[in-house]
Amino acid sequence: MYDLIGDIHGELGALEALLRKLGYRRTSEGWSHPGRMAIFLGDFIDRGADSRGVCRLVREMTQGGSAKAVMGNHEFNALAYHTPDPLRPGAFLREHSPKNRSQHEATLESFAGNDAEFEETRDWFASLPLWLDLGGLRVVHAAWHTESMEALHDHLDTDRKLQASALEQMSRKEKTASRTGKTAYESVETVLKGVEVKLPDGCRFVDKDGHQRHEARIRWWLREGSLTWRELALGPPELIAQLPDALVNEGASRGYPADAPPVFIGHYWLTGKPAPLAPNVACLDYSVAKPGGQLVAYRWEGEQILKVSSFVSVSR
Ligand SMILES: [Mn+2]
Structure with missing residues (x-):
């Protein structure tokens, strides 16, 4: 059975402590457990002090067969940040703007002087699937969104890793002649960063x-119905307060079906005591890179209804 592990963001000490708490031990072939396998939900890098150490550990586990992992938006961004843009000489698929650079700074510092290892690590990022569907269990970094997943179909290999040309197509935000290019951008944004919907006319x-x-x-994961915009939207209270206190228009959100396999996500910077978001939906990102944050895992035993008692966490 599987232990699912949320966003790590360079916090190696917390990761080692969590693995130990879950019964994993370090051997000459890396960390492993005699009877269980880990699944990492993405976002291994940026923010914390040891992105390089975290990547080594997770990569070793995935390559040694004691873990699986999916790609997070930070790994996707890192790939685009370091890939030259064939249409703009000297530029990269992800702009080297001050904002993008500062988001990625901790990783650049962590790998400084180890260019070859960083390049191998990025090759490993590129080999990660965007999501896993293991039958009784689903794993994706931000959103299990069927339409986006179908739209990405032509850009992914059978094991759901990016095809060679996919990164370029997914990085072009501007409307291009290629309709599929735009869809690829929006779809990867949805799966790795979350679902955005249009507010009612005139509302901003x-x-x-x-x-x-x-x-x-x-x-x-919630379905519109009796929900207001303030209940359905995600974000800090000062943003939510600007939204209409009115019911959400139909079609905004289909929710996640109650009879679908449990899905595990990261990404949402939750705080407080870890608990499922819905009976079959759990987010394991509890902001480990922030003061007071925790690194969180879920010990899954095959159940359809997720349990508060199966969350395991360590403080940074
Ligand atoms: Mn994320």
Whole structure:
């Protein structure tokens, strides 16, 4: 059976402590457990002090067969940040802007002087599937969103890792001649960063960077019905307060079916005591890289209804 492990963000000490607590031991071939396998939910790098150490540990476990892993938005961004843009000489698929650079700074510092290892590590990022469907269990970094997954189909290998040309197509935000290119961008954004839906006509809010926004990120696992925008939207209270206190229009969110296999996600910077978001949906990202944050795992024994008592956590 599987132990699912949330976003690590360079916090190697917390990762080792969590693995020990789950009964894993370090051997000459890396960390392993006599009877269990780990599944990592992505976001191994950035923010914490030892992205390189975390990547080594997780990569060793996946390559040694004691773990599986999916790609997080930070691994996707790192690939694009380091891939030259064939259409713009000297530029990269992800802009080297001050904002993007500062988001990635901790990783650049962690791998400084180890360029060959960083390159191998990025090759490993590129080999990670965007999601796992293991029959009784599903794993994705931010959103299990069927339409986006279908749209990505042509850009992924059979094992759901990116095809060679996919990164470039997925990185082009601007409307291109190629309709599939745009769909690939939006779809990968949804799966790795979450579902955004259009607010009712005339409704907008101002985000933390001062930009006017007409779309809100939502709790995609909930289904609209008797929910208001303030209940369905995700974000800090000051943003939520700007949204209409009105019922959500139909079609905004299909929710996650109650009879579907349990799905595990990371990504959402939760705080407080770990608990499922729905009977068959659990987020394991509890902000380990922030003061007071925790690294969180879920010990799964095959159950359809997830249990509060199966969460395991360590403080940073
Ligand atoms: Mn993330």
